[in-house]
Amino acid sequence: MQAEEKFTYETWPASPERATLEAKNKFLGFWLFLGGETVLFASLFATYLALKDKVPDSTHALAKDIFDLPLTLVATMLLLTSSLTSVYAMYHMKNFAFKKMMVWLGVTVLLGFGFLGSEIYEFNHYVHEYHHTFTSSAFSSAFYTLVGFHGAHVTFGLAWIISLMIRNSKRGLNLYNAPKFYVASLYWHFIDVVWVFIFTVVYLMGMVG
Amino acid sequence: MSTYAQKKGFGGTIWDYLTTVDHKKIAILYLMAGGLFFLVGGMEAVFIRIQLAVPNNDFVSAGTFNEIITMHGTTMIFLAAMPLLFAFMNAVMPLQIGARDVAFPFLNALGFWLFFFGGVFLNLSWFLGGAPDAGWTSYASLAVHSKGHGVDFYVLGLQISGLGTLIGGINFLATVITMRAPGMTYMRMPLFTWTTFVASAMILFAFPPLTVGLTLMMFDRLFGANFFEVAMGGNTIIWEHLFWVFGHPEVYILILPAFGIFSEIFSTFSRKRLFGYSSMVFATVLIGFLGFMVWAHHMFTTGLGPVANAIFAVATMAIGIPTGIKIFNWLFTMWGGSVKFTTPMYYAFGFIPSFVCGGVTGVMVATAAADYQYHDTYFVVAHFHYVIVGGVVLALLAGTHYWWPKMFGTMLNETLGKITFWLFFIGFHLTFFIQHFLGVWGMPRRVFTYLPGQGFDTSNMVSSIGAGFMSAGVIVLLLNVVITQVKNVKVGNDPWEDGRTLEWAISSPPPYYNFKQLPLVRGLDAYWIEKMEGKKAMTPAEPVGDIHMPNSSFIPFMITLGLFIAAFGALYHADDKSWALPVLIIGLLVTFGSMLVRSVKDDHGYHIHKEELMDEEKGAEA
Amino acid sequence: MTNQPLSSSNPRVDLEYRRKKNAEEMRHQVISFSIMIFLTFIAFAAVAAKGFTAWFIIPFILLLAVVQVIFQLFYFMHMSHEGHEAPSMFLFTGVFMAFVIVLTFMTIIWW
Numbered sequence: 001m002q003a004e005e006k007f008t009y010e011t012w013p014a015s016p017e018r019a020t021l022e023a024k025n026k027f028l029g030f031w032l033f034l035g036g037e038t039v040l041f042a043s044l045f046a047t048y049l050a051l052k053d054k055v056p057d058s059t060h061a062l063a064k065d066i067f068d069l070p071l072t073l074v075a076t077m078l079l080l081t082s083s084l085t086s087v088y089a090m091y092h093m094k095n096f097a098f099k100k101m102m103v104w105l106g107v108t109v110l111l112g113f114g115f116l117g118s119e120i121y122e123f124n125h126y127v128h129e130y131h132h133t134f135t136s137s138a139f140s141s142a143f144y145t146l147v148g149f150h151g152a153h154v155t156f157g158l159a160w161i162i163s164l165m166i167r168n169s170k171r172g173l174n175l176y177n178a179p180k181f182y183v184a185s186l187y188w189h190f191i192d193v194v195w196v197f198i199f200t201v202v203y204l205m206g207m208v209g
Numbered sequence: 210m211s212t213y214a215q216k217k218g219f220g221g222t223i224w225d226y227l228t229t230v231d232h233k234k235i236a237i238l239y240l241m242a243g244g245l246f247f248l249v250g251g252m253e254a255v256f257i258r259i260q261l262a263v264p265n266n267d268f269v270s271a272g273t274f275n276e277i278i279t280m281h282g283t284t285m286i287f288l289a290a291m292p293l294l295f296a297f298m299n300a301v302m303p304l305q306i307g308a309r310d311v312a313f314p315f316l317n318a319l320g321f322w323l324f325f326f327g328g329v330f331l332n333l334s335w336f337l338g339g340a341p342d343a344g345w346t347s348y349a350s351l352a353v354h355s356k357g358h359g360v361d362f363y364v365l366g367l368q369i370s371g372l373g374t375l376i377g378g379i380n381f382l383a384t385v386i387t388m389r390a391p392g393m394t395y396m397r398m399p400l401f402t403w404t405t406f407v408a409s410a411m412i413l414f415a416f417p418p419l420t421v422g423l424t425l426m427m428f429d430r431l432f433g434a435n436f437f438e439v440a441m442g443g444n445t446i447i448w449e450h451l452f453w454v455f456g457h458p459e460v461y462i463l464i465l466p467a468f469g470i471f472s473e474i475f476s477t478f479s480r481k482r483l484f485g486y487s488s489m490v491f492a493t494v495l496i497g498f499l500g501f502m503v504w505a506h507h508m509f510t511t512g513l514g515p516v517a518n519a520i521f522a523v524a525t526m527a528i529g530i531p532t533g534i535k536i537f538n539w540l541f542t543m544w545g546g547s548v549k550f551t552t553p554m555y556y557a558f559g560f561i562p563s564f565v566c567g568g569v570t571g572v573m574v575a576t577a578a579a580d581y582q583y584h585d586t587y588f589v590v591a592h593f594h595y596v597i598v599g600g601v602v603l604a605l606l607a608g609t610h611y612w613w614p615k616m617f618g619t620m621l622n623e624t625l626g627k628i629t630f631w632l633f634f635i636g637f638h639l640t641f642f643i644q645h646f647l648g649v650w651g652m653p654r655r656v657f658t659y660l661p662g663q664g665f666d667t668s669n670m671v672s673s674i675g676a677g678f679m680s681a682g683v684i685v686l687l688l689n690v691v692i693t694q695v696k697n698v699k700v701g702n703d704p705w706e707d708g709r710t711l712e713w714a715i716s717s718p719p720p721y722y723n724f725k726q727l728p729l730v731r732g733l734d735a736y737w738i739e740k741m742e743g744k745k746a747m748t749p750a751e752p753v754g755d756i757h758m759p760n761s762s763f764i765p766f767m768i769t770l771g772l773f774i775a776a777f778g779a780l781y782h783a784d785d786k787s788w789a790l791p792v793l794i795i796g797l798l799v800t801f802g803s804m805l806v807r808s809v810k811d812d813h814g815y816h817i818h819k820e821e822l823m824d825e826e827k828g829a830e831a
Numbered sequence: 832m833t834n835q836p837l838s839s840s841n842p843r844v845d846l847e848y849r850r851k852k853n854a855e856e857m858r859h860q861v862i863s864f865s866i867m868i869f870l871t872f873i874a875f876a877a878v879a880a881k882g883f884t885a886w887f888i889i890p891f892i893l894l895l896a897v898v899q900v901i902f903q904l905f906y907f908m909h910m911s912h913e914g915h916e917a918p919s920m921f922l923f924t925g926v927f928m929a930f931v932i933v934l935t936f937m938t939i940i941w942w
C-alpha cells in the first residue's frame with residue numbers, strides 16, 4: 001500500500017491515519033507533542049494562578065470585575081461545537097467520504113473564526129472599558145498571555161486546517177494526506193481541551209472570586 | 210545510489226550537509242557544532258580561572274566577569290553538553306535498535322539547525338553590545354534590570370535552541386517506539402538506547418516550562434509585561450520555579466545518556482554482559498521520574514517554608530538510591546570480567562570515584578538545613594562540576610573515543626587518548642576538589658575577585674593550575690583528531706573487537722541506508738550472541754528489497770533562518786528602532802512560509818532499488 | 832518494523848461491519864457531545880446562581896471540567912481505541928506534571 005496509491009471506498013483501510021509507517025510516526029509524534037503542550041499550558045495556568053488579581057493599586061480591575069458570563073458562554077459553545085464538527089469530519093474521512101469531510105471541516109473553520117472574533121471583541125472590550133491592557137499589571141499580563149497563547153493556537157489551527165483543505169481540495173483522500181487531516185483534528189480537539197480549563201479556571205473561578 | 214558514491218567538490222559537500230536529513234551526518238554536525246561551543250565555553254572557563262588565580266586581579270572587569278560566568282554556564286549546558294550528547298544519540302541510537310533512520314529525518318535536521326542558530330545568536334551578543342550577565346540561571350530579579358541587550362540575547366537564543374532540543378526529543382522518542390528491528394523488544398535495548406529514551410521523555414516535559422519562562426522574560430523585557438515587576442504585582446519567584454522545573458530535569462537529561470555511554474563501555478571492555486540489566490533499566494526510569502520531583506531544592510533559601518523544604522529534601526535524597534544501584538552494577542560488571550584497559554575504559558574507571566564524590570556532596574547540599582550554609586558558595590560550584598564534568602564531560606570524552614571509529618571509520622590514537630585522559634582527569638580534580646574547601650571556608654560563588662590574606666590565595670592558584678591541565682588535555686585530543694584524520698587509516702566493522710551491540714555489526718561508517726536487511730535480534734547484546742555462535746554477521750530478518758529513503762531538504766535551514774532574523778527584530782524592538790518591527794515580521798514570514806511550503810509540497814522520498822543494493826555488494830567484493 | 836508501507840488485508844466482508852461500527856461510534860460521539868454541553872451549562876449555572884459558596888463551586892466546576900476533558904480525550908480524540916498505549920502514557924505523564932506544577936505554584940508562591 002503506497003502513500004500515493006488511489007483508493008476507493010472498498011479498498012480504503014480501517015485506520016487510514018495509521019496505515020503507513022510514516023503515518024504511524026506522525027500520529028505518535030503528534031501525541032507526544034500534545035503531552036509536551038500539556039505541560040506548557042500547565043506552566044501558563046500556574047503562572048496565571050500565582051498572579052491572579054495581583055495589581056499595583058486598587059484602581060485596577062480584578063478578575064471579578066471584568067469577566068462576563070454570556071460572552072464566555074457564547075465563545076465556549078462555538079469552540080465546543082467546532083470540536084464535534086471536526087469529529088464528524090474525521091468520521092467521513094474514515095468512510096472515505098471526501099466531500100462530506102470537507103464540508104464539516106469548513107463548518108469547523110467557520111466556528112473557529114467565530115470563537116476568534118468573540119475573543120478579539122472581548123480583549124478590545126477589556127482594554128477600552130477597564131484599561132485592562134497587556135502592560136497595566138502583573139494580573140493583566142498573565143491573563144493576556146494565557147488566553148492569548150490559546151488564541152494563537154486557535155489561529156494556527158485555523159491556518160493549518162485551511163491550508164490542508166486548499167491543498168487537497170482537488171485530489172481527494174489518500175494515505176499521504178489522511179494522517180495530516182487526522183493530526184490537525186487532534187490539534188483542534190486539544191485546543192478545546194485547553195479551553196475547557198480556561199473557561200473553568202480563568203472565567204468561572206474568576207467570577208466566583 | 211551512484212550519485213552518493215561520487216566524489217563531491219567542497220561546495221557540494223557543504224550543500225550536502227546543509228540539506229542532509231541523514232542521522233549519521235546530522236550527528237557529525239552536532240559533534241562539530243557542539244565541539245566548537247565546548248571550546249568557546251572552555252576558553253571562558255580559562256578566563257574565569259585566570260581572573261581568580263590571584264587576589265585583587267584585574268585581568269577582566271567585574272562586569273565582564275559576570276558576562277563570562279553567565280556565558281560559560283549557558284554555553285556549556287545548552288550549547289556543548291546537550292548537542293554533544295545529541296551527536297552520539299543520533300549517531301548510535303538508530304543503529305543500536307537496528308533502524309534505517311530516525312522516525313522524523315526532516316525534524317531531526319530542523320532540530321539541529323534550531324540549536325545551531327540559537328547558539329550563534331546567543332554568542333553574537335559578545336559583538337553586539339555585551340553578553341548576558343545575570344548568571345546562567347538568569348534570575349528575574351537580576352535579569353529584568355540588566356542593562357543593554359545581553360539578557361535579551363539569552364532569552365531569544367535559548368528559545369530558538371530550546372525548540373530544537375524539544376523537536377529532537379520527540380524524534381528520539383518516536384524512533385525508539387516505532388522503529389525497532391524485529392526482535393528488539395524494550396528489554397533487549399542497549400542501555401544507551403534506554404537512557405536516550407528516558408532522557409528524551411524528560412526533554413519533552415522539561416523544556417515547555419523553560420519555553421514559558423523565557424517567553425515571560427521576553428514579554429517583560431521587550432514588550433512591557435509585568436510578570437516579574439514587583440511594583441506592578443509581579444513575582445520574581447515564578448521565574449525561579451519555571452527555570453528549575455526545567456533546570457533540574459535538565460541535569461538528569463545530561464547525566465542519563467552519560468550513564469548509558471558508560472554502561473556500554475563497562476560491558477564491552479569487561480567483555481561481560483552488563484550486570485543487573487533490568488535493575489539498570491528500572492533505575493534509569495526511576496531517576497527520570499524523581500528528577501521532576503526535586504526542583505525546589507535549588508530554592509531552599511528563598512523561604513519556601515519548612516514543609517516544602519522537607520519534602521523536596523527527602524525526594525532529592527531518594528535519587529541516591531537508583532544512582533547507587535547503577536554504581537554497584539557497573540562495579541559488578543567489571544567483577545570477574547576480562548577487563549581491557551582502552552582509553553574509553555580509562556574514562557569509565559575515572560568516572561566512578563569522581564561521580565560518587567559529586568553524588569555524596571549532592572546529598573550534603575540536599576539537606577535543607579545544611580544548605581543554608583553551602584548555598585551560593587564554592588562548595589556548590591565544586592558539587593555541580595563534580596557531577597557535570599566528572600559525569601557528563603568524562604562520558605562525552607569516553608564516547609568520542611569509543612564511537613569515533615563508528616562515526617568516521619578511523620581509530621583515534623590510543624596513546625594520545627590516554628595522555629588526554631590523565632591530563633584531563635588530574636586537571637579536573639586539581640581544579641574542583643579544592644573548591645569544596647574554599648566554599649566551606651566562606652568563598653562565595655560568582656565573585657569577580659577577593660582580597661588577599663583570607664586563606665583563599667593558594668587554593669585558588671591550585672584550582673587555576675588544574676584548569677591549565679584540563680586545557681592541555683583538550684588540546685591533545687584535538688591533535689589526536691587531526692593526526693587521525695590526516696593518516697586516515699580505515700577500520701572494519703568492529704574495531705574494538707569486543708562490540709556487543711548492533712552498531713558494530715555494520716561497516717564503519719555505516720552505509721547511508723544503515724542495514725541492507727534489517728537484522729533479527731535474538732536477545733540482549735544482539736551482535737555478541739551471533740559472534741559467540743561463530744557467525745560473522747547478523748541473521749537478516751527480511752530478504753533484500755527496495756529501501757525507502759527520505760529526500761534531503763533545505764527547508765529546515767530556512768525555517769530556522771527566519772526565526773534567527775525575527776529574533777533580531779524582537780531584540781531591537783525594545784529600542785524603538787523603526788526597522789525592528791518589519792524585520793520581526795519578515796523573519797516570521799520566512800519561517801511560516803517555509804513551513805507552509807513543507808506542508809503543501811508532497812515529499813514521498815525515494816527508493817533504493819534492490820538491484821542497486823546487489824550491485825554495491827558485488828562492487829565491494831571485487 | 833519495516834520502511835515499506837504496511838500491507839493491510841482489506842476484505843470486503845469487513846466493510847459492512849466497519850460502516851456500522853463507525854456509525855455507532857458517531858452516535859457515541861453525539862451523546863458525549865450532549866453530555867459535554869450539559870456539563871458546561873451546569874458549570875455556568877452554578878456560577879450564575881449566586882446562591883452557593885465559593886468552597887462548593889470551585890471544586891464542583893473543576894470536577895465538571897475534568898469529566899468533560901475525559902470525554903473529549905477518550906471519545907473525540909479516540910483514546911479509547913486500541914493503539915493508544917504510548918500516547919496515553921505520555922499524555923498522562925504530562926497531566927501528572929501539570930498537576931504538580933500547578934499545585935506548587937498555588938502553594939509555595941505566596942509572597
